[in-house]
Amino acid sequence: MTYTIEGRTGPWELVIGLEVHAQVISQSKLFSGAATAFGAEPNSQVSFIDAGFPGMLPVINQECVAQAVRTGLGLNAKVNLWSRFDRKNYFYADLPQGYQISQFAHPIIGEGAVEITLADGTVKSIGITRLHLEQDAGKSLHDQHPSKSFIDLNRSGVALMEIVSEPDMRSPEEAGAYLSKLRQILRYLGTCDGNMDEGSMRADVNVSVRKAGEGYRTRCEVKNVNSIRFVMQAVEAEARRQIEVWEDGGEVVQETRLFDTSRGTTRSMRSKEDAHDYRYFPEPDLPPLVLESDWVEALKAALPELPDARRARYVAMGLSPYDAHVLTLEKETAVFFEAVAKGRDAKTVANWLTGDFFAHLNKRGVGIEESPVPAADLGALIDLIADKTINGKIAKDVLEIMFEEGKTPAAIVEARGLKQVTDTGAIDAAVDKVLAANAGQVEQYKAGKVTLFGFFVGQTMKALQGKGNPALVNEVLKAKLGG
């Protein structure tokens, strides 16, 4: 079913393409040795190259090139062994050279594809047009002084990958799924941290609308959207705006727009007429970038397992597709899962992780990498269930105490005397007591109201302070109730 938005004149289809700017994880900048750490004092990570001083020349950072190649390989894309840098010329106070060194005509990575999975389980392939390397600009701060603008060049020269998709997405959901899949792949690869709120990943969203069966209509570009949710909102808002323009007899003009997150609408930033003429030309300070195929092959061989492969492996281990999906969303989760699942039943581990464990993390608002309960302790807890030291119900309580007190499950079980009662004598006595105290219910049960069995189990467990071995309790009850 094609997603459509209903206008006055009927349904409209959406056509969406994304240009994602992803900051490369690297110690130093794309063309200088300056550091790239986030949050440093303004202008403390700036070389003379980044500040565009006279006579300064760029020198390519090999690690940034390797990161771009890894990303290309992770996107199943063509690695261009010959690529070239170009200058994109424009004036701005936070662009010290007066041009950005980018790759216009010959990007390092060519066509590729990303598979997205939608809520209804549909799998769709989104084409990647290209990926190129470029340097970031600095930052203008307009709110530090009543009449002056301040410039922070820490970001100036930091390596970015611009990843351009084909206009293959047809709904806000697909756009969101694509961006989150892209983010997931980059994080798995370790080529971008994907921190959208720190600006290390941001998207320009191209949107147009059309009637079924039409070619493309004019598109608009919504610049610098910095969360997956906002991308989905921006797509919808911009599509609705365009539908209204068309239905009012107007014409959508190609322009750059901004998404106003508080109002949930887009507004014009600049039209095609005032678009910059960037006067691209080959960067004469850098020879073409030539990669050796052996080097690319070595990077390929060393690539980490990617989410799709990992998910398939989990399904093969016996996990449901849904659990496999959830556990592979973040690399850290998958790593945690595998640490616990090693030598244990994967399905049981997945249930514990996606159930109570995630609930405790969510309650505390922490990610799995900051979990107060380490993987080894969760594993030990599951072992205590497996060897019948405790039952599942008690285990849930133990996990809660682990989160609160940070002790090992064995210590908690020991200190609180939570060991499962497997002594049939004790269970016999408890059952006898329960049956004696509830003679009326025993009557009813024997008269055919078998649903009362659960009641007797509950009462017996209560009498055993929850520590009864459930199987034994069942067994004894059945026997005594004349089963």
Place this chain on the structure above:
Amino acid sequence: MHPTDFTLAGALAALEEGAISSVELTQAHLDGIAKLNPRLNAYITVTAEKALAQAAESDARRKRGEARALEGIPLAIKDLFCTAGTETTAGSRILKGFVPPYESTVSQKLLDDGAVFLGKANLDEFAMGSSNTTSAAGPVENPWSRANDPDTRLVPGGSSGGSAAAVAARMALGATATDTGGSIRQPAAFCGIAGIKPTYGRCSRFGIVAFASSLDQAGPVARTVEDCALLLTSMAGFDPKDSTSADIAVPNFAAACRRGVKGLRIGVPKEYRLDGLAPEIGALWDQGLAWLREQGAETVEISLPHTKYALPTYYIVAPAEASSNLARYDGVRFGSRVTEPGSDLRDLYERTRAAGFGAEVKRRIMIGTYVLSAGYYDAYYLKAQKIRALIRRDFEEAFKQVDAIVTPATPSAAFGMDEKQDDPVTMYLNDVFTVTANLAGLPGLAVPAGLDGQGLPLGLQVIGKAFDEESVFAVGHAIERAANFTAAPGLRAGA
């Protein structure tokens, strides 16, 4: 003999023998500068105190037996090279007051070899010009004058006019220079000295204020070919800070000077016999070729068919790159800033750049911006790149037959400071013989070969294969020896 009359090689020998100290040598040049610079304006900045301190240090080092290749040799540094702690202006108002905290690789190499820096040599603004009349520090005067018209002040050529005039007037033993379309060779020829633009990539461009990155190349000017060879040996070499510098070993260029030309095949491009070429220049060219034949070389007519497109190609490529390279002079981070209270960023740019750049620089920024603009890029920039490739191929073909090419260095001798100033295109024609080597990235040497009827120096040019400066030096040295050029300008230190 006056200390400023030494050649660089001669001064090195005298220093080694203890006949003179670096302090004496440096002081003699500073005296010459004090006397002549007020008129010639060859230096923008003179760093006398620093120079004497360096010289004293150098003398001490030599005494300890630690003399290096250029120990104690006083040089002028073109004010396009960034020098740590010394103002570097590129001859522009927009860089007024800019004191780099870093040293260019080339000047650092000279310092590392023991050179003494006398100061910063004048130049055309951002190295754009052929007469050294576009400098914000004022024009440089050529120390030579016409025999029958001594009152007409002549240009030294450009853009390295200050470097060439300083060396010709004995205000330095040698100087650094840069060449984008002829800026080493044309002023060298106008001032009766030698100068070489080495192969593109031979010298690092790190720390040199960029004009046109794909064409710019540093090189030396000095009074003899051998002196140029000594300087280039120090200046050249791979630099990891310049991605376009070549990782190729630097040979001993001075040794190559003495190789001789016996058996070399010398190309004579027929397309360089321009209509209206001054008869004196044509005759000198023929004379030069005859000298080479006398020393055992063979001269061969060759064809460089795309020569006539070289100047227009150059005046697209160079301004295009310059328009981008000069975007960083915006008044935001360094150099001069012109602004009005309450004005915006655009206004800051406009005022700063309007006040900071001179007319020739503005003209080239506008040309460059135009040829890169949407809709014009293919017709101008892209086409120029294609022709540039053809020009390069012309040379590759020619060098299958010959070892070096000899041409005139310039189409005329030095002209008056008021001449050729009305029409920029007339000025651009000065580079007609030299731009091809820049477009093809080849080494080109200018060597003084004679005087014209007015007693002004004329030079010949030797062009070589990429990274074969050795043959260029050998041929240049052979011409120099045969020409026995001993004339000196009227204005000179020690005269």
